[in-house]
Amino acid sequence: MSLTTSLSPEALSAFHAETERAYAALREAGLSLDITRGKPAPEQLDLSAELLSLPGADYRAADGTDTRNYGGLLGLPELRAIFADLLGLPAEQLLAADNASLALMHDTLSFALLHGTPESPEPWRDQGDIAFLCPSPGYDRHFALAEHLGFRLIPVDLGDDGPDMDQVREHVADQAVKGIWIVPTYANPTGAVVSEAVAAELAAMETAAPDFRIYWDNAYAVHHLSDERVKSADIVGPCAASGHPNRPLVFASTSKITFAGAGVSFLGGSPENLAWYTGHAGFRAIGPDKVNQLRHARYFKDADGVLALMERHREILAPKFAIVERVLTDRLGPHDVATWTRPKGGYFVSLDVVDGTAAHVVALAKEIGLALTPAGSSFPYKSDPRDRNIRIAPSFPSQADLEQAMQALATCVLLAAAEKALAA
Structure with a gap:
């Protein structure tokens, strides 16, 4: 130019x-x-003003849980079911947390550093150099978080259908490379959408690190700008089918759906990954804000309500x-x-x-x-x-x-x- x-x-x-x-x-x-x-x-934000009057006098969830009290690390089943439908996951493989998916990313990375993952031979902090792949241009907060935690950042080119897989395959041959950031639908800032073919490659590829993770941040899964509702590629199913069920961690939130500062975040993945997360998260908090989860579930009613x-x-x-x-x-x-x-x-x-x-x-x-x-x-x-x-x-x-x-x-x-x- x-x-x-x-x-x-x-x-x-x-x-x-x-x-x-x-x-x-x-x-x-x-x-x-x-x-x-x-x-x-x-x-x-005004579109969701009704949330401020919910849940009303009845604070009990569908299963009778008093949402005002402690407990429930997985979150409310009725809200998990709504977003499992939208994210293409079984409800039992999705948990609902507090307002920020970035906090879930921070916690899962911190848990891996301190304790390792289910496949880790030892905590990441004891394995020397740790690196993350960063498809670029990409989300600045992803990169800043990884840098803050001491990871080495490796740029890879981002195309219209996802990261350059030749570059990805070259880098994952290094056991220091522990993961990759992916925004699969309407990526920040390019709007790229990861194709089913690229998702399948990410799921099946061989990696030197047995505890390699795909940080699949589906932040914009339902944030369409036209009549075309682009469908997010599945990553959990292909990873399980390829023998890597614990490879993906799926993140989402209502931050740009309801109230950015008072929404609900979600973490999806294998049953083993959710058990790993809750096993560590239980020491940090006894449970999420279930009152807020209940108000969201009653406001949305179902997946069609979100759409x-x-x-x-x-x-x-x-x-x-x-x-x-x-x-x-x-x-x-x-x-x-x-x-x-x-x-x-x-x-x-x-x-x-x-x-x-x-x-x-x-x-x-x-x-x-x-x-x-x-x-x-x-x-x-x-x-x-x-x-x-x-x-x-x-x-x-x-x-x-x-x-x-x-x-x-x-x-x-x-x-x-x-x-x-x-x-x-």
């Missing part, structure tokens, strides 16, 4: 001057805009993603300075600008009052080798603010591209 191939030197200078004037006008406008994180908008709610989310989100697509197409498309994803679901758009300019684009945006996720955040150690990727999070701003933010971002991308072309 380069302006130098499409404009004469004179035209390039004129284009740069025009873009500088547009940028100066933005600086004078006193913007205060933020598209850094994929938070639900207030209007989306109906997500249709109302789509009515709010889809027009925002349409704004992103329109502005990028109109402003950047004619100049061959960027490519971007067109996701069918999820919360993000991944924008690739001219190589070597992403950090400069973010700095230019900050100067005019537009906050962007730091360049490189979607890569291990926050280091994008080509300095080109920027994650766009359209969900939280109003449509009017998002329009302003995208117009400003487009100007910054064009100015950075023009400056680089002039310096060439």
Whole structure:
């Protein structure tokens, strides 16, 4: 991508001057805009306001459990059944926990470090170098968690159908490689969807580490942006069929379905993995917030209730993603300075600008009052080798603010591209 191939030197200078004037006008406008994180908008949170009046005076679950009291590490059966249906798992292989699936990821990794997994010859902390594969661009919180716990991060390329399996197979021949992060449906930030074929390869591949884990974070399983409801690939069944029943740990939550700060998280996997988790988690807590689980079960009623709610989310989100697509197409498309994803679901758009300019684009945006996720955040150690990727999070701003933010971002991308072309 380069302006130098499409404009004469004179035209390039004129284009740069025009873009500088547009940028100066933005600086004078006193913007205060933020598209850094994929938070639900207030209007989306309002959709679940009924939760605040539930469960009402009756705190007993379907099996008679008094949800106000201790116990129940697996969570309420009626809520587990609803999300087992949505995630394609047997209900007995899914537990419901507190509000954050990231906490479940933290705990399972910490338990493996301290105690090992059912297949571990010894705790991970006693095995020397420990590494995790990081399909990139990917979810920054996954990478930050693994780095925080002392794991070595190994980037692998992420395509439209999942991680590059040639690279994955090469790395898992090293026994230090203990796992891989996967967002199977509408990946953060690209919107990639892992295919059944790639899932089958992940399930069946030979790994040097007997305790290799697939961290299958199905955070956006029901977060569709069109009439097409993309179905998540199964990973638990193929792993069991391939003789690796304990390989996958499946995560999900209601964080972007109901209340982001007061939802329910889920952990799915083999019976042995759930017994391993609860055997350690029981020392940390006597049970999850079952009152919150009961209010969610009564609010949703069934899996169709979840899907109906997500249709109302789509009515709010889809027009925002349409704004992103329109502005990028109109402003950047004619100049061959960027490519971007067109996701069918999820919360993000991944924008690739001219190589070597992403950090400069973010700095230019900050100067005019537009906050962007730091360049490189979607890569291990926050280091994008080509300095080109920027994650766009359209969900939280109003449509009017998002329009302003995208117009400003487009100007910054064009100015950075023009400056680089002039310096060439």
